[in-house]
Amino acid sequence: MNAFQNGVYGLSRAAAALAALIIVAMTLHILLEIVLRSFFARSTFVLDEMVGYGIATATFLSLGYAFEQSSLIRVGVLVDRLHGRARRTVDAVCAVLMLAMMGLVGWHLGSTVLRSFAKGRKSSSLAEVPLWIPEFLCWLGILILCLQVFAYFCRQLSGHPGPVPRAIGTGQAH
Amino acid sequence: MEPLAAGLALTAFLVVFLGLGVWIFAGIMLVSAAGLYLLLGMDLSRVGSIAASISYRSAATWELAAVPLFIWMAELIFRSDVSDRLFRGLIPFVDRVPGRLLHTNVLGCTLFAAVCGSSAATTATVGKITMGELVRRGYDQNIAVGSLAGAGSLGLLLPPSIAMIIYGVLAEVSISRLFAAGVMPGLLVAGLYSGYIVVMAWLRPGIAPEGASRFKLRDYGVAVLNLLPIFFLMGIVLGAIYSGLATPSEAAAVGVFAAFALLTLTGQMRFALIRDSLMATVRTSAMVCMILVSASFLSTTLGYLHLPQELGAAIAAMHLDPIGLIMILSIFYLVLGIFVEGVAIIVMTLPMTLPLALAAGFDPVWYGVFLVLMVEIGLITPPLGINLFILQGMSGWSLWRVSRACGPFFVLFCLAVLLLVMFPQIALWLPNLLYGKP
Numbered sequence: 246m247n248a249f250q251n252g253v254y255g256l257s258r259a260a261a262a263l264a265a266l267i268i269v270a271m272t273l274h275i276l277l278e279i280v281l282r283s284f285f286a287r288s289t290f291v292l293d294e295m296v297g298y299g300i301a302t303a304t305f306l307s308l309g310y311a312f313e314q315s316s317l318i319r320v321g322v323l324v325d326r327l328h329g330r331a332r333r334t335v336d337a338v339c340a341v342l343m344l345a346m347m348g349l350v351g352w353h354l355g356s357t358v359l360r361s362f363a364k365g366r367k368s369s370s371l372a373e374v375p376l377w378i379p380e381f382l383c384w385l386g387i388l389i390l391c392l393q394v395f396a397y398f399c400r401q402l403s404g405h406p407g408p409v410p411r412a413i414g415t416g417q418a419h
Numbered sequence: 420m421e422p423l424a425a426g427l428a429l430t431a432f433l434v435v436f437l438g439l440g441v442w443i444f445a446g447i448m449l450v451s452a453a454g455l456y457l458l459l460g461m462d463l464s465r466v467g468s469i470a471a472s473i474s475y476r477s478a479a480t481w482e483l484a485a486v487p488l489f490i491w492m493a494e495l496i497f498r499s500d501v502s503d504r505l506f507r508g509l510i511p512f513v514d515r516v517p518g519r520l521l522h523t524n525v526l527g528c529t530l531f532a533a534v535c536g537s538s539a540a541t542t543a544t545v546g547k548i549t550m551g552e553l554v555r556r557g558y559d560q561n562i563a564v565g566s567l568a569g570a571g572s573l574g575l576l577l578p579p580s581i582a583m584i585i586y587g588v589l590a591e592v593s594i595s596r597l598f599a600a601g602v603m604p605g606l607l608v609a610g611l612y613s614g615y616i617v618v619m620a621w622l623r624p625g626i627a628p629e630g631a632s633r634f635k636l637r638d639y640g641v642a643v644l645n646l647l648p649i650f651f652l653m654g655i656v657l658g659a660i661y662s663g664l665a666t667p668s669e670a671a672a673v674g675v676f677a678a679f680a681l682l683t684l685t686g687q688m689r690f691a692l693i694r695d696s697l698m699a700t701v702r703t704s705a706m707v708c709m710i711l712v713s714a715s716f717l718s719t720t721l722g723y724l725h726l727p728q729e730l731g732a733a734i735a736a737m738h739l740d741p742i743g744l745i746m747i748l749s750i751f752y753l754v755l756g757i758f759v760e761g762v763a764i765i766v767m768t769l770p771m772t773l774p775l776a777l778a779a780g781f782d783p784v785w786y787g788v789f790l791v792l793m794v795e796i797g798l799i800t801p802p803l804g805i806n807l808f809i810l811q812g813m814s815g816w817s818l819w820r821v822s823r824a825c826g827p828f829f830v831l832f833c834l835a836v837l838l839l840v841m842f843p844q845i846a847l848w849l850p851n852l853l854y855g856k857p
Contacts, residue, residue, distance in 0.1 A: 264705075265697035268487050275484070275672035279665050293481045300708065301478035303487060307705035316702035317442045317709070324440035335440060342436070343445040346452060346470075349463070353471035383475055 253389075253396040254408040257309030260389050264306040271299040291372045298379040305386025309393035313409050337401035340394050347394070351387040358384050422729035425458050429720075443763055444706075447713035448474075451720040459723055470716055477715035478708065481668070482588045485536070486581055487704035488671030493540030494696035495678040497547070499687050501648045505530065506548040508645030511634040517620035519627045521562055522613055523549050528570035529609045532577040534652045536584070536671070538798055539703075542571025542806050550813045559626035561824040562619060564814055568806045568821070569828030570612055572795035577605035579656060579670055582794060585711060585762055586787045587667075589769050593784075594667040598660065599850040600784045604792065604839055611831045648685070652677050707762055714766030721770050731774045741779040745840050748772055749793065756797025764794050788846040789839060796832045799825040 274295055281287045289295075311317050324335055360366075361377040368374045400407055432453050436446035448470065455466045496502075505527050513522040527545040535541050546567045553563040575582040578598030587594035620627055655677040659665040665673050682688045721727055734744070751772075755764055769790075776786045798806045800822070810821045839845055 261698060261701050264701045265694075268491060268697065268700060268704075271484055272488060272491075272672045272675050275488075275669050276676055279659075279669060279673065283664055296481040296484045297479040300481065300484045300487070301475060303701065304478050304705050304708040304712070307701035308709065310698075311702040311705040312442070314702050317444065317706050319440050319442045319446075320437045321440065323438055339439060339441045342439075342441050342449060346445050346448050349452070349467040350448070350470050350474055353464075353467040354475060357471060357475070379479070380475065383478065 250396055250400070250405065250408055253309075253392050254313055256389055257313055257393050260306040260386060261310035264303040264310075264386075267299050267303040267306070271296050271303070274299075291370055294368060294370050294372060294374070298374070302379055302382040302386070305383040306389070308386050308390040312390060312393050312397070313407070315409075333401040333404065337398055340398040340401065344391055344394050344398070347387055347391050351384060351391060354380065354384045354387060422724070422726055423733075425454070425724050426726055426730065428458060429454050429724075429726075444709040444713040447710070447717050447763070447767065451713070451716040454720040454724060469719065473716045473719050474712050477712050480588060482584060482594075483708055483711065485579075485584045485668040485671040486707050487700055488675055489536035489579060489581055490540065490703050490707075491696060491700040492671065492674040492678045493535045493537055493544065494699045495675070495682060495692070496535070496652070497540065497544045498692050498696055499648075499678075499682055500685070501652075501681070502527070502531075502544045502548045504645040505545070505649050506552060508642045508649075511638050511642045514634065516613075516617065517627070518562075518613075518616035519558075519620075520549075520553060520556065521558055521566060521616045521620075521627060524553075524563065524566040525570045525609050525612045525616070528567070528573050529577065529605070530646075530649050530653070532573040532575075532605065534579075534649060534656055534674070535574055536579040536581040537703075538572045538574035538795065538806060539809060541574030542567060542809050545571065546810065546813050550810075557628040559623075560814070562616065562626055564810055564816070564821060565824040565826070565828045566612055566616060568799045568810050568825045569832065570609065571806050571809075572798045573605050573608060575791050575795050575798075576601045576608065576788070578602065579660070579667065579674070580791070581707070582762060582765060582791050583787060584667060586765055586769070586790060589714075589766065590773055590783055590787065592787060593854070595660065596784050596850040596854055597787050598667055599853050600788050600846040601791065602849050603845050604788055604835065607838065607845060608792075608832065608835045611835060612828065615827060615831055648681055651681060710763045711766055714763070714769075717767060718770035727770050727774050730771055731778055734775055735778060739779075741781065742840070744775060744779045745781070745789070748776070749836060749840075752790075752793035753796065753800075756793065756800050762794070764797060765790055782843065782847060784850055785839075785843050785846050789836070792832070792836050792839065796829065796836070799829055799832075 274289070274292060278289055278292045281289065308317075319339075324332060327335055358377050358380045361375070361380055366376045368376060397407070399405070429450060432450040433446070436449050437443060441449065452466050452470060455461045455469065456463060506523055509523045509526050510520060513519060513526065516522055524545065527549060528541050531541050531545050535544070549567065550563065554560055574580070578601055580598065580601060583597040583601060584594055586592065587597050652674070656670055656674045659673040660667055660670045679688070682692070739747070752764065755768070773783070773786065777783060807818060807821050807825070811818055814821065
């Protein structure tokens with residue numbers, strides 16, 4: 246159980262670290278574009294496209310980590326009043342609902358990735374980015390989120406403490 | 420399906436899923452999927468393929484990049500000594516004003532909001548220093564907490580603002596105009612807060628202790644030096660936007676650059692600081708962006724159900740005057756603000772309320788400011804208000820006690836909304852002056 250929990254959380258953290266690097270790259274690309282445009286009257290021509298991939302992949306790749314850190318907010322009207330078994334039951338139901346939804350999205354995004362890969366679809370811009378790359382990274386993020394939610398679900402059943410101390414309330418962990 | 424019944428069914432799904440405690444973005448997506456599946460009878464594979472393509476496409480909106488970048492900038496500043504300097508720099512200037520250092524909350528948040536695009540970050544960064552100092556120096560704790568919560572939410576109204584970027588993207592309104600439109604209302608709210616503190620200090624002199632020292636010219640000099648970092652950041656971010664060097668969405672990257680420059684120049688740059696700030700950034704940014712993604716899915720579902728048009732027609736048939744409509748919307752947002760949080764409110768309701776407001780003849784820029792004000796009120800209404808959570812953590816009080824301390828500031832916020840409705844020029848004067856009438 247511990248190995249599974251820690252393994253999934255390690256995966257989430259690795260994906261979040263990748264998301265962090267993507268954010269750094271996005272920042273640098275935007276700054277480069279500003280400098281080129283302002284001082285050299287030139288452009289990289291692909292800023293919108295690259296930053297678009299960046300924000301999508303960074304968002305999805307951070308999901309598992311944000312979930313485990315209790316940063317994904319929820320309404321606490323009910324759950325904050327419950328304790329022990331009742332709380333764990335409601336949390337487990339919420340986890341199943343989330344898994345169902347993200348599973349559905351993940352399944353269909355996965356088939357989009359396969360289609361883009363099989364047909365060799367590329368973006369219509371100068372960069373001609375193979376579309377399966379950003380799509381795959383987003384899909385990977387959803388997969389990791391699902392794994393993390395599943396690990397959370399298992400903890401609700403077993404009462405096992407998670408790798409991250411629970412933040413109080415439903416707010417962001419600061 | 421009858422539009423009214425469909426609307427009620429969706430609302431019921433929303434109450435059940437969010438009330439149960441499903442994470443907000445997943446709850447909104449479930450409502451949207453349930454709408455397509457149950458109300459329109461689509462099969463599950465079509466629902467899934469719509470959900471997947473909308474999620475991916477809406478996440479890849481490049482203007483959204485401003486969200487993580489503004490958060491990163493704030494996380495960098497949060498870990499620096501900027502807020503400590505801000506507090507010390509403001510002391511000599513507010514010491515003679517009745518209520519004395521209580522004004523550091525309002526002024527500090529106003530200045531910081533002009534650098535940072537998020538309310539949570541503004542509250543956390545300014546409060547990091549002021550909360551402890553004000554309590555230690557014997558100021559009234561209720562006013563200290565309330566004014567911080569209230570003024571902290573100015574982060575959304577004063578440019579740059581994540582909420583306005585999001586509204587601009589969704590409503591297809593110029594973000595520069597929105598930024599300009601937020602300035603006067605933001606200063607109005609800050610003015611109301613400071614005025615309230617002054618009045619309270621006259622009525623109950625006990626809320627602020629007596630001044631201890633007289634300030635010499637040299638003290639003012641030191642204070643100005645302490646305020647330099649914040650003005651440096653503000654100058655770079657707002658300068659980049661208004662000189663046309665960077666678009667409002669790109670200005671966030673300039674802000675990150677400015678924060679790095681400041682940290683390096685003042686010798687505070689550490690690898691651990693960069694790493695921690697980035698990991699905190701991806702957490703918060705994933706939360707905000709995913710709520711936006713889920714909202715695009717919801718608005719797609721609403722579109723399939725023809726709800727916005729039907730609701731618009733129904734309300735138009737009621738022959739409400741614009742003021743009546745805005746009153747209804749205000750009450751709607753106040754109630755919603757009790758349960759739902761910040762950007763989620765904007766994205767969930769915009770597809771429904773924007774067409775109504777436009778049909779009633781409201782300016783989309785004005786409506787954006789109105790909406791952001793309503794969202795800010797939601798930040799300080801229990802049980803779900805980010806600013807309340809942050810203050811709860813800082814003060815160690817119960818949520819209820821923090822909320823009560825925010826009460827007067829909640830009323831002042833409502834007053835600001837009333838003034839904005841009565842005098843739309845408060846919002847529209849500056850953008851019209853800068854960019855001409857639309």
